[in-house]
Amino acid sequence: MYRTHTCGELRVNHVNQTVTLSGWVQKVRNLGGMTFVDLRDRYGITQLVFNEETHKELCAQANGLGREYVIQALGTVAERSNKNAKIGTGEIEILVEKLTLINASEVPPFTIEDDTDGGDELRMKYRYLDLRRSPVRENLILRHKMGFEVRSYLNSQNFIETETPVLIKSTPEGARDFVVPSRMNPGQFYALPQSPQVFKQLLMVAGFDRYFQIVKCFRDEDLRADRQPEFTQIDCEMAFVEQDDILNTFEGMTKHLFKTIKGVDMVDTFPRLTYADAMKYYGCDKPDTRFGMKFVDLTSDVRNSGFKLFDEAEYVGAINAEDCASYTRKQLDQLTDFVKKPQIGAGGLIYIRYNADGSAKSSVDKFFTEPQLLEIGKKMNAKADDLVLILAGGLDKTLNALSALRLEMGTQLGLRNPNVFSPLWVVDFPLLEWDEATQRFYAMHHPFTSPRIEDVALLDTDPGKVRANAYDLVINGVEIGGGSIRIFHDDLQQKMFKILGFTEEEAEAQFGFLMNAFKYGAPPHGGVAFGFDRLAAMFAGIESIRDVIAFPKNNSGRDVMIDSPSPIHNDQLKELNIALTAPKK
């Protein structure tokens, strides 16, 4: 038996008990005469004490221990004279009578402390040491708890967790698939799922009624920061539902998670905003609604002022930064630099100060009289001491830049409290997006999304105008999940594939089984998928999903710890009936 207790368990009520602990040496302090060893495991840290006077050899043994050595110690629990209120075991220590070295350790390449001196690359290479650090391990314990609570909730709501296959079929629509050569079927390939989409729909056709799965998905994309080739979804589907049923069910799940994991009570009913309004008021489809600062469209108000930028702009939009009239020249210059950054791309920033004395002062005083500025102020709901910030230009670009500026101002003004959680359903997404490059429509969500019933006629006349029964759950400006009501009639599905540029043969080859399934009594259905990595990162209060994944890959899709991917044997290639070709330059 390696231990009677863990290193996080002992309290004053254990005093005088003989115990055995096992764990890692966090620190050895030799105070001359007395040696203290902090013994660590997942559950906590316990102080071991060695007295040179009474236990000379034992004490020498303790002084020889190095960081991260694995040891076992037998001793008696004693109350500390010098208590440490910071840790649970801080009221006791162990007077050690027997010490066993289980495994030595080389000096770790970085310190195993909450704040480590290890750089990112080193920590990934020695991920098993990085995971020893409390903050990293606690993130993964949090993730475990979240998964458990998701399952508890959905189980209580009659959802059946059903595993769908990982070896499926490649479909060129959407992102790039990872493929797996089939040895038994030469020249043929499986693909790894980008999501279990069609399988969960088939489970609805099969009458499963309520399905969920916490499941790995795969996308062979060039990795931007914070994307992983394999990621995890909370994937859900329900039959005989309308959009409201789904929104209500997953509001329930979200509230349950926030309550049980973070002790946070969310608003009773999550606000809903159409995509059109989200774009109009926030310039993006995942607004951070922890603060207002909604856009005001000034396009027609400022036209014909003689200021060329405004006169020619497709869109002039503004936000009101409250109590910021006192922003200095320098601050305003910094904001201007911010919006002019290439990734934001505005041409410049116009401001109007509404002073305490009732006057208004702007960077375009040449073109606007004070009464005109005050008129704009009225429209902006600007009070004394407020600062109105204006951007102008092409519609999409300006909305996008104003959205970035709004978030920046929210941050500067401390309106984005990480302990406040503001949920929002964005609904009525467009069904289709036109792509100029390929001159065709793409599905904004995916090809199985149902158009809104009242917009179906538009499919033939003006497909770009058709709204979808699609929705996203956004919290604090982060898209946490999204889904849609699905098409469940084979003729509508066929039409959809046609609009997306599939020939009948292509549609049949790739999705014939689904359209066929729709011929045998498919029920109305819809669902949602949550990005579990992203949700866990939000709960952990961190930016990167990497830190809630035990063994993440880097931006080239490599696992630097196991050094993968790697070359394989020629025999393996031969058996799979494939050969390597020279990479294109």
Next chain:
Amino acid sequence: MYRTHTCGELRVNHVNQTVTLSGWVQKVRNLGGMTFVDLRDRYGITQLVFNEETHKELCAQANGLGREYVIQALGTVAERSNKNAKIGTGEIEILVEKLTLINASEVPPFTIEDDTDGGDELRMKYRYLDLRRSPVRENLILRHKMGFEVRSYLNSQNFIETETPVLIKSTPEGARDFVVPSRMNPGQFYALPQSPQVFKQLLMVAGFDRYFQIVKCFRDEDLRADRQPEFTQIDCEMAFVEQDDILNTFEGMTKHLFKTIKGVDMVDTFPRLTYADAMKYYGCDKPDTRFGMKFVDLTSDVRNSGFKLFDEAEYVGAINAEDCASYTRKQLDQLTDFVKKPQIGAGGLIYIRYNADGSAKSSVDKFFTEPQLLEIGKKMNAKADDLVLILAGGLDKTLNALSALRLEMGTQLGLRNPNVFSPLWVVDFPLLEWDEATQRFYAMHHPFTSPRIEDVALLDTDPGKVRANAYDLVINGVEIGGGSIRIFHDDLQQKMFKILGFTEEEAEAQFGFLMNAFKYGAPPHGGVAFGFDRLAAMFAGIESIRDVIAFPKNNSGRDVMIDSPSPIHNDQLKELNIALTAPKK
């Protein structure tokens, strides 16, 4: 809103309520004047009633419904005069006032009934219809419940469910890997995990202490009956444990599952049997212990009788079939045919009848006197009316054949009650197996399994004799799970790789990261993995794991429903820097 209640929910206390149901048409019975429709969903069946006299049009509409049509019905709950005790809703029916056709259905290719007329292939092609049948769906609901209870139990025991990567590294040791070409790393491949073995060990090095995961694993093997290329494991690992700690923990889990899912109380402590004894008494390492009928070694007892088969046999073994002395000539001939089947391979079967009158009669009376037969009977614990069955020949082959004969007799005598569950830990497996063909040792479990401490010295002198700290959980003759205490010192791990024929370079290239991890304070650890598909099949009381998998593959690794694997586009091959080669003939 599609429904106010499900089709399994309404009872007499709902009488007179107006309800809306949605579901599938199971059956339409037109009795002339009255039409009855059985409406089905996942939760049950509810009878809808249409009265021609009062609702002529509605009734005509109902008469036009076909099997598997999806409909919505609004009506009033009424108490039935003719109650059906077989279903939960059998006391009520719905007097329909409004009927909506949601989706029509073509005639299904097989009947959606508990006993279907659909053949295996057809059912797999239309799996979404097969899954509508109650027994299939119930199996998957059972599987869901089992997964949920496994998680509840392990969560309560402080295990952390941690996802390990699916895109890992190919290692030629063991079964064949599925591989995934990396587009971003030309000429390199990921592999899909055959198990998360090294990752769970690294989590122990990382101090996670207790890990589990219900996880998909992959093996590119030629599929024997009831093997799947992707399968699911309940994968577990613990640190600071000895074998007993693991056995006790997972006895607890097994008992919890049997209790909560099947209401079965298992024995308090699972019996343990060494591998050596399992082979000696049952001729196999996963004995069905629902019944005794242990082997008795008669090799030395029957030597020098003049009967050549016995005199020359490496092994003569026997079982006692109680109360079978009355077996007829025909029955004995059938048993002889059974043991002579090629897959069993015995040369013949010798029997001794112990008659009610105290006499003994055998098929080898020429070589044995009656007192000799009675002497054998004594050793066999045979009483009057018992039948001793004897096989002789080479050791391994005869043990194997006698094991098959024992199971056959157990079946014939009704000793293998499917409602009795007899668990057994088989322990002390050999560490290594010698392979004649390649003239080298292979790891019986895997290369990370620790030898028993008292056998370590034998590694240098007689590796084949070394016993491992490895164990299997066997229930009713089915291997449900297995695991081992692991090596956790890099020098012993290195030695193990050497014995297995790895060069130092190979060991370093494939498992260097693990041996490196062992240098930084690896704790003692061990674990176990359960075959979740197999366990679910046992709980469902069925033979094939296919029936507890929503979308299984056939014996050529094909999903015939989605028609996968399939050819991929040339562009995809090009991007992946691979080309197809002609398959070898």
